[in-house]
Amino acid sequence: MLSKLIHYDFRSTGRAFGPTYLVVLALSVLYTILNHIPHANSRPLTALFDIICGLYILSLFAMFLLTLIFCIKYFYDNLFKDEGYLMHTLPVTPAQLLWSKIIIGGVWTLASCAVAFVSLWIASLPGIRSDIRYDREFLQFCQQALNKLAENPEYIGVLLLSILTIIAGLIFVELLFYTSMSIGSLVQRHHRIVAVLVLIGFMIAHTILLGILSTLSDIQEVQNFVERVSFSLNEVQEMCATLGCVLAYFVLFIGVNFVINNVIMKKHLNLE
Amino acid sequence: MEPILQCSGLCKNYVGKTALQNVNLKVERGRIVGLLGPNGSGKSTLIKLCSGLLTPSTGILSIAGMAPGVETKKIVSYLPEHRYLSDWMCAKDLLTVFSDFYADFDMSKALDMLQRLGISLSSRLRTMSKGTREKMQLILVMSRNAQLYLLDEPIGGVDPATRDYILNTIISNYSENATVIISTHLIADVEKILDEVIFLREGSVLLHTPADELREHEGKSVDACFREVFKC
Amino acid sequence: MAWQFSSDRPIYTQLADQIKLRVVSGRYPAGSKLPSVRELAAEAAVNPNTMQRALSQLETEGLLFTQRTSGRFVTDKEETIMDLKSSLAQKVIQEFLQKMESLGFTQEDAAQMVQKAEKREREVS
Numbered sequence: 001m002l003s004k005l006i007h008y009d010f011r012s013t014g015r016a017f018g019p020t021y022l023v024v025l026a027l028s029v030l031y032t033i034l035n036h037i038p039h040a041n042s043r044p045l046t047a048l049f050d051i052i053c054g055l056y057i058l059s060l061f062a063m064f065l066l067t068l069i070f071c072i073k074y075f076y077d078n079l080f081k082d083e084g085y086l087m088h089t090l091p092v093t094p095a096q097l098l099w100s101k102i103i104i105g106g107v108w109t110l111a112s113c114a115v116a117f118v119s120l121w122i123a124s125l126p127g128i129r130s131d132i133r134y135d136r137e138f139l140q141f142c143q144q145a146l147n148k149l150a151e152n153p154e155y156i157g158v159l160l161l162s163i164l165t166i167i168a169g170l171i172f173v174e175l176l177f178y179t180s181m182s183i184g185s186l187v188q189r190h191h192r193i194v195a196v197l198v199l200i201g202f203m204i205a206h207t208i209l210l211g212i213l214s215t216l217s218d219i220q221e222v223q224n225f226v227e228r229v230s231f232s233l234n235e236v237q238e239m240c241a242t243l244g245c246v247l248a249y250f251v252l253f254i255g256v257n258f259v260i261n262n263v264i265m266k267k268h269l270n271l272e
Numbered sequence: 273m274e275p276i277l278q279c280s281g282l283c284k285n286y287v288g289k290t291a292l293q294n295v296n297l298k299v300e301r302g303r304i305v306g307l308l309g310p311n312g313s314g315k316s317t318l319i320k321l322c323s324g325l326l327t328p329s330t331g332i333l334s335i336a337g338m339a340p341g342v343e344t345k346k347i348v349s350y351l352p353e354h355r356y357l358s359d360w361m362c363a364k365d366l367l368t369v370f371s372d373f374y375a376d377f378d379m380s381k382a383l384d385m386l387q388r389l390g391i392s393l394s395s396r397l398r399t400m401s402k403g404t405r406e407k408m409q410l411i412l413v414m415s416r417n418a419q420l421y422l423l424d425e426p427i428g429g430v431d432p433a434t435r436d437y438i439l440n441t442i443i444s445n446y447s448e449n450a451t452v453i454i455s456t457h458l459i460a461d462v463e464k465i466l467d468e469v470i471f472l473r474e475g476s477v478l479l480h481t482p483a484d485e486l487r488e489h490e491g492k493s494v495d496a497c498f499r500e501v502f503k504c
Numbered sequence: 505m506a507w508q509f510s511s512d513r514p515i516y517t518q519l520a521d522q523i524k525l526r527v528v529s530g531r532y533p534a535g536s537k538l539p540s541v542r543e544l545a546a547e548a549a550v551n552p553n554t555m556q557r558a559l560s561q562l563e564t565e566g567l568l569f570t571q572r573t574s575g576r577f578v579t580d581k582e583e584t585i586m587d588l589k590s591s592l593a594q595k596v597i598q599e600f601l602q603k604m605e606s607l608g609f610t611q612e613d614a615a616q617m618v619q620k621a622e623k624r625e626r627e628v629s
Contacts, residue, residue, distance in 0.1 A: 004372050011365075012358060085356035089323050090373050091345040267327050304551050436549070443545055446552050463511050465551045484514035484554065493511035 001092050005100035012078070013104060016070055021115045024063050027056040028119035035125075056123065060116055067112045071105040072177050080185040084271045094265035098178070098258065105174045106167070154236045161243040168250035175257035176202050182264045206253075274337045276301045276420050276451045277322060282331035284317050284475075291317040292475040295331070301419070302448040304465055306483070306494070307455040309472035310502050315455040316353065318472070319422045322453075323350040336419055346375065349418035351409060353425045359398040363391055363408060370412050382415035385441070403430045410438055414445050421445075421452040427461060439465055460495040469494055471501060505531060507548035515550060519558035522548075527567060527578055528589045535580035538568065 034049045079087055079097060087097060149155050176199060184195030216222055230238050275298045282295040292314045299305055307315050320326045321333055324340040335344040357366060363386060371377040386393065389407055397405060410426060423442075427435045435458075442452055443465055456462050463469075463483060471478040478501065479486075483494055490497050505526065509518035526532045538544070541559065545552040559576060562568045566584055570576050579585065604614040 001373070007372075008369060015360070082354065082356045083358060085325070085350075085352045088325055089345055089348070089350050091342050092373075093342055269325055271325065303553070440546065440549060443549065443551065444542070446542070446545075460511065464509075464515060464549060467551050467553050484516055484557075487512065487514045491512070495511065 002096045002099060005090075005092060005096055006103055009074075009078070009100050009104045010107075013070070013074055013108065017067070017108060017111065020063055020066055021111075024056075024059045024115055024119050025122070027052065027059050028123040031056050031123045032125050035123075056119075060119070063112055063116065067108050068177075071101075071108060071174070072181060075101050075105075075178050076181045076185070079265070080181070080271060082271075084269070088265070088269060088271075094262050095258065097265070098261050101178060102171055102174055105178075106170050109170065152236070158236060158239045158243065161240055161247065165243050165247045165250065168247055168254065172250040172254055172257075175254055175261075179257045179260050182261050185270055186264065186268060273301060273449075275299055276336055277453075278332075278334045278337075279318075280332050282318075282321070282333055283329045284314075284321060284326060285329045290475055292321075295475075295477055297470065297477060297480060299451055299453070299468075301451050302446075303467040304442065304446070304452045304454070306459070306462060306466040306469045307453055307472065308457075308459055308469055308494075308498055310457075312474075313472040314475040315472055316424060317475075319350070319424050319453070319455055322420070323348055323422055347419040348422060349413045349416045349420070350422045351413040351424060351426055353428070355397075355405065355409075357397055357409065360396060362394050362396045364393040366397075366408070366412060367393075370415070374416055376417040378415050378417055382411055385411045385415065389437075403434050406430050407434060407437070410441065414441055417447075417450075419450050421450065423452065423454045425456055426454060427456065427458055435461055459498050460493070463494040466494070471498070473502065505529070507550075509548075516554050516557040516561065519548060519550065519555060520561050523558065523562060524567065524588060524592065527585060528592060532578050534578055534582055534585055536578050537574070538576045538578065540575065 031049075031052050034045070034052055037045065077083060078101070088094075149159070180195040180199040180202065181191075183198045184191035184193075187194050217226070229241070233241060277297065277299040279295045279297040282292055282297075283290070284292040295314075295318065307318065309315050317326065321328060322335060322340070324345055327340075333340060336347060338344050361369075367379060367382055367386075370382075371379050389404075389411075391400075391404060391408060391411075395404075397408065400408065406426075406429065413421065413423070421442075426442075427438050430438070439462065442454070445452075454462060454466070466483045468480065468482050469486060470480045481489075486494055486497060492500075507519070507522055509515055509522065523532070527534075532538060538559075539547070541552050541556050544559075545555040548555065559568060563570060563576075566581075567579055567588065568576055569579060601611055601614055604617075605611070609617070
């Protein structure tokens with residue numbers, strides 16, 4: 001059932017992203033073309049080049065912003081407006097509905113990153129005006145990482161854990177937005193304002209929590225404990241332990257958000 | 273077999289309002305039941321509770337002996353009062369979605385009905401007239417071999433010919449195992465196909481009797497009884 | 505012949521009456537097989553349960569009978585149908601006489617007017 005939901009959500013959302021990605025890629029192609037045309041003495045061409053450059057950078061920001069806004073809007077429209085009458089009467093659990101939204105939110109975010117990366121690669125093809133080669137730097141970074149891995153294969157664990165933590169972090173952030181919208185749906189009017197307030201509330205809460213945690217880590221006993229533990233671990237294990245703690249934090253609050261959303265969708269569904 | 277719908281002590285409260293209070297109902301299978309009452313009487317609330325969109329505040333609601341959940345959604349086919357499908361979808365997309373999610377969806381029945389109504393598979397919802405859209409939504413709901421059909425104002429905004437078509441579809445879809453609950457204001461149009469009627473007033477069940485029994489007892493049509501009972 | 509019934513009386517009795525008319529008029533001849541309950545209900549635009557009740561009543565009255573595997577049939581006893589025909593006719597006559605009485609005619613006047621009207625019909629055709 002989950003795969004069917006994901007399929008449905010993809011079909012519903014795909015139509016919005018296509019044009020955006022095309023625009024970004026087109027602008028980067030335009031930029032690179034202009035970059036290859038000698039126009040040192042041509043004022044209009046120089047001006048055009050600068051405009052395209054500005055537009056392109058703007059389009060990158062716009063793409064990411066649109067991805068965020070669109071995914072959140074889709075979450076709300078699909079589950080709490082008219083379409084909710086369809087989604088909540090399908091033979092699926094609220095958890096499945098939520099996971100589907102998380103997965104497509106994640107996929108579109110990654111797709112936007114991929115498009116940004118490809119367009120940057122296109123834009124950075126060696127030209128006359130600028131020759132910052134982002135791809136060369138990125139490739140150098142990848143090479144270094146692979147070398148380090150080859151030397152110390154145990155770093156694979158760190159790599160995998162990092163990927164896991166990044167994914168968990170992405171889901172965690174998505175859920176902050178989604179949960180805010182869900183809580184916003186509980187009020188009759190001004191649900192967007194309430195959602196924004198709730199989101200700010202969440203961010204404040206997490207900041208406070210992290211503040212408390214860091215205060216706790218200043219306590220002598222805690223510092224002694226951490227020192228003793230890190231003494232017995234080697235570098236890799238220490239990195240894994242740290243990542244593990246971050247991952248645990250994310251997973252804990254993913255769970256909390258899931259429970260909140262589940263309760264709202266099961267017991268307090270309030271379709272407009 | 274157990275009754276398809278059973279409510280005991282069912283209540284649904286909102287802040288400052290009681291939508292349903294102490295509803296006790298038993299609806300057997302193989303019936304076409306009219307859920308009748310003025311605006312705000314709790315008809316939509318009861319239907320939404322049965323379809324799983326709302327949860328009871330107190331009391332018990334069971335569909336085919338089960339509490340509302342994923343399993344009951346598999347056997348309940350719900351037609352909401354207003355539009356609930358994405359505008360950009362075309363008829364073919366909708367059939368695919370329904371047949372994907374519902375094991376009891378009968379694709380050949382749906383295609384047959386579409387053909388008879390002259391709705392092309394590629395026509396999009398956003399370009400359909402209101403009447404065609406209502407027919408489309410009805411086709412999707414009635415093409416399922418569900419055990420409980422919940423129709424919320426199915427003939428409200430359509431012309432008389434479409435009304436006849438919708439009522440005929442409901443009759444011809446009849447099965448001894450399944451029950452259709454129709455919530456409506458347009459009693460005169462619908463009463464000929466009803467087995468039983470339920471009158472709801474301000475969240476309480478006033479009566480639940482077979483339609484012919486009501487006619488025999490009161491010597492008037494269900495519509496006339498309704499007008500008398502709910503006189504303003 | 506379209507199905508005619510109103511909502512202010514129990515529908516199943518009206519359906520039964522309509523079926524009786526159809527039998528008596530020869531639309532459903534003696535011994536013939538009736539369409540299925542579903543078909544009849546769809547034709548009349550009523551609930552199949554209501555139609556079923558009407559048919560059951562007629563079965564009890566002896567006008568119809570069911571053969572388990574083959575379906576529902578009109579009785580092949582001609583006398584049953586003739587009896588029904590005359591009792592229906594009697595009702596029509598009674599209603600006519602009552603109506604004429606309410607218009608102020610005696611039963612003899614009414615009978616005479618019927619004879620005159622019948623003569624005129626014969627001359628015309």
